[in-house]
Amino acid sequence: MSTVEKITQLSHRIFNTSVNEQNTSRTSNPFAASNFQKNILTEDVFEPSKAKEAKNVSFTGNLSASSKRIYSTFVGSLSDLGNKFYEGIESIVAFGKSVRDGIVNTWNKIQEIGNKEISLEGAKNILNKEVSFEGAKNMLSMDITSLFAKPKEREIAKMAKMDPHSEVKPMLSEALSALEADMVAAA
Amino acid sequence: MENKFNIKNNKNFNKVSNIIESLTINPNPDSVAVLEEIGTNSSIDEVRELTSRALVKRNEHGSLSVVISNRGKGINDMSTVVAMSTINELLSLENKEEAMKVLESTISSDSFDDEVKENARSVKALMALS
Numbered sequence: 001m002s003t004v005e006k007i008t009q010l011s012h013r014i015f016n017t018s019v020n021e022q023n024t025s026r027t028s029n030p031f032a033a034s035n036f037q038k039n040i041l042t043e044d045v046f047e048p049s050k051a052k053e054a055k056n057v058s059f060t061g062n063l064s065a066s067s068k069r070i071y072s073t074f075v076g077s078l079s080d081l082g083n084k085f086y087e088g089i090e091s092i093v094a095f096g097k098s099v100r101d102g103i104v105n106t107w108n109k110i111q112e113i114g115n116k117e118i119s120l121e122g123a124k125n126i127l128n129k130e131v132s133f134e135g136a137k138n139m140l141s142m143d144i145t146s147l148f149a150k151p152k153e154r155e156i157a158k159m160a161k162m163d164p165h166s167e168v169k170p171m172l173s174e175a176l177s178a179l180e181a182d183m184v185a186a187a
Numbered sequence: 188m189e190n191k192f193n194i195k196n197n198k199n200f201n202k203v204s205n206i207i208e209s210l211t212i213n214p215n216p217d218s219v220a221v222l223e224e225i226g227t228n229s230s231i232d233e234v235r236e237l238t239s240r241a242l243v244k245r246n247e248h249g250s251l252s253v254v255i256s257n258r259g260k261g262i263n264d265m266s267t268v269v270a271m272s273t274i275n276e277l278l279s280l281e282n283k284e285e286a287m288k289v290l291e292s293t294i295s296s297d298s299f300d301d302e303v304k305e306n307a308r309s310v311k312a313l314m315a316l317s
Contacts, residue, residue, distance in 0.1 A: 152205065159209035164217040172206045172225050176234065179199040183231070186192035 194233050204237055211241040219250045227260045236269045243276040251289040255307055256299060262306050274310055278317045287314060
């Protein structure tokens, strides 16, 4: 029997339970493959003997003992998964509790500091003293380009405000003399 | 092997250039006198070129008179590079009104040399065309 046929039969079996019941014989011996006196059952062996003989399609009929063992292991692992899931939830709850405790502690600390050292009124007073509204207004009305101007432009702008005769002229004479000296040295 | 001195990369030249540039934008009219006295009389062509251009950029009657009407300065400089650079700056002016007035007064005045007048006439013709 091909794999495709097996899968088709299995799906048929799963989705048509009434058919399954019909095939399960109530007169079959449920202990056919078991021996309770000597062996310990590790898997589901309650299957109709008739089904075995007739090779009828059965949910468990075509499954080998090893397959059954694997499935039972799988079911067992599912129950383990449930435990792990529960443990995971437990750890999440514990984490949430610790976060909540942390927040509460921080809030308490802030309140403690606020009451003892820094009050809102104090901060307001400091701000009023240090940064006046006029100062902030002046800062905002400043030419934004001056904040990003290059050193060269800043220097030029600074010199442009100097007195040409008393301040700039000596600087220009000095720079020219130094340039001439450089040229002589290079020659 | 020739060791050529590159003035444009010189620290002191950059300093001179910055000072001249600051005098270009300095609102104090005394800036023109400083530029004329120090810059246009420099022995270094590059400095005279920078100074002449700065005087043109100021676009004032006094600063334009220095580069148009004075013998050996601005458009009348012995260095072709300085003279051509000054003419180029005059042609680049957005508002040429003041420059045209100075040129006309130089051409019509009897107090200037023929050479100066001739140069002024040529520049005026160029400016009329531009």
